[in-house]
Amino acid sequence: MTRRRLPRGLLVPALLALTFIAVPLLGLLQRAPWSDLGAQVSSPAVGQALGLSLRCSLSAVGLSLAIGVPLAWLLARVQFPGRSLVRALVTLPMVLPPVVGGVALLYAFGRKGLLGQILDHWGITLAFTTNGAVLAETFVALPFMVISAEAGFRQIDPRYEEAAATLGAGPWRRFTRVTLPLVISSLAAGAALTWARALGEFGATITFAGNLQGSTQTMPLAVYVALESNPDVAVVMSLILLTVSVVILVALRDRWLTGR
Amino acid sequence: MQKLVTAGLVDPPRIFARNKLEIAVAPGNPKGITGLADLARPGLKVTLEDASVPAGRYSREAFFKAGVTVKPVSNLLDVKSALLTVTSGEADATIVYVTDVAAAAGKAQGVTIPDTQNVVATYPIAVVKAGKNQEAAKAFVDYLVSGPGQQVLAGHGFLAP
Numbered sequence: 001m002t003r004r005r006l007p008r009g010l011l012v013p014a015l016l017a018l019t020f021i022a023v024p025l026l027g028l029l030q031r032a033p034w035s036d037l038g039a040q041v042s043s044p045a046v047g048q049a050l051g052l053s054l055r056c057s058l059s060a061v062g063l064s065l066a067i068g069v070p071l072a073w074l075l076a077r078v079q080f081p082g083r084s085l086v087r088a089l090v091t092l093p094m095v096l097p098p099v100v101g102g103v104a105l106l107y108a109f110g111r112k113g114l115l116g117q118i119l120d121h122w123g124i125t126l127a128f129t130t131n132g133a134v135l136a137e138t139f140v141a142l143p144f145m146v147i148s149a150e151a152g153f154r155q156i157d158p159r160y161e162e163a164a165a166t167l168g169a170g171p172w173r174r175f176t177r178v179t180l181p182l183v184i185s186s187l188a189a190g191a192a193l194t195w196a197r198a199l200g201e202f203g204a205t206i207t208f209a210g211n212l213q214g215s216t217q218t219m220p221l222a223v224y225v226a227l228e229s230n231p232d233v234a235v236v237m238s239l240i241l242l243t244v245s246v247v248i249l250v251a252l253r254d255r256w257l258t259g260r
Numbered sequence: 261m262q263k264l265v266t267a268g269l270v271d272p273p274r275i276f277a278r279n280k281l282e283i284a285v286a287p288g289n290p291k292g293i294t295g296l297a298d299l300a301r302p303g304l305k306v307t308l309e310d311a312s313v314p315a316g317r318y319s320r321e322a323f324f325k326a327g328v329t330v331k332p333v334s335n336l337l338d339v340k341s342a343l344l345t346v347t348s349g350e351a352d353a354t355i356v357y358v359t360d361v362a363a364a365a366g367k368a369q370g371v372t373i374p375d376t377q378n379v380v381a382t383y384p385i386a387v388v389k390a391g392k393n394q395e396a397a398k399a400f401v402d403y404l405v406s407g408p409g410q411q412v413l414a415g416h417g418f419l420a421p
Contacts, residue, residue, distance in 0.1 A: 106348060110349070127350055128305070128333040128334050128350075128351075206336075206337070210307070211310060211335045211336065211337070212332070212333065216334070217335075225312050225335075225337070228337075229312045
């Protein structure tokens with residue numbers, strides 16, 4: 001429920017929060033080399049990094065939806081032993097420093113890794129590949145999807161589904177016609193968070209997937225590399241990434257994220 | 261360092277050590293790498309440092325001198341990360357400094373790059389003019405460049421200036 005009148009007590013902290021986020025962004029905008037923006041923006045490395053970032057992050061969202069939503073449903077609806085442990089486990093990637101996450105992924109899926117050894121035997125390579133970048137981004141972003149989706153599922157009154165069941169709807173029909181429409185805004189919000197986290201991922205990506213222009217050098221990596229030799233280019237690339245993200249999130253608008 | 265000298269912020273720099281490149285491989289050299297040319301072998305996973313860092317530039321210079329083209333699977337941002345790809349078994353070879361292979365203490369083995377292909381990195385040190393303790397700074401520079409500091413550096417594999 002949105003109100004029209006501003007409660008005075010909340011105004012100051014809210015403005016502080018907004019300022020905290022806005023001032024660094026203004027700093028970036030102020031330092032951008034506006035005069036040769038055109039030359040920097042049209043370099044092939046930038047285009048490749050941006051395209052790769054978008055493709056990988058969207059794949060990460062897709063993967064997170066595919067495996068995260070079922071997990072969230074189980075956590076929300078099924079009382080199984082060790083449920084709170086599983087829930088805690090799901091939040092682990094958020095606590096782990098991203099580079100450590102990347103190292104852990106290597107130990108799991110790298111050439112000499114736990115599962116990686118088996119995959120290597122079958123000729124499947126994940127480290128130093130684009131798929132590896134998707135995996136790294138999914139690893140860090142999946143918790144956001146699971147947590148958002150679980151909260152969404154918990155909020156639904158189970159009586160709606162029960163009513164549908166008594167009227168003869170099978171489980172799949174109940175899920176698609178009753179549950180899903182009720183939870184769609186939580187899923188959308190989760191997807192937006194997941195996408196944002198995946199897009200900005202650096203540490204796990206560079207450690208597990210590597211840094212190769214065109215196949216694994218996503219925008220955050222390209223920005224970091226540019227920072228070493230040409231901070232101006234780094235600023236421009238960051239602004240491009242920001243602009244693309246803002247445009248997409250604004251296009252989604254409140255309508256999708258809050259369901260009204 | 262050049263930026264500092266041009267800005268007049270430091271005393272004239274002195275070289276206190278030099279370093280050379282070396283190929284780092286897994287202990288026992290399972291892939292039988294004997295030189296830079298071997299790194300171009302198809303199917304071999306080679307990592308390098310990114311061209312934006314000195315080690316990356318020098319490695320590419322060495323490849324140019326050797327007339328070899330190598331496509332790395334990843335461009336790491338520093339020598340330690342590059343070495344980690346080999347010590348963890350994820351990559352078959354990388355190029356780092358001789359001091360890095362020495363510091364790996366058995367987790368990696370070095371393959372020498374001949375001087376005709378190798379690149380020498382020089383490390384300068386200079387006293388900052390605005391520093392509060394000029395005497396101590398100058399003493400430290402002397403210690404490093406011509407005093408016992410040289411033995412410490414040599415012990416870690418650095419070349420004399």
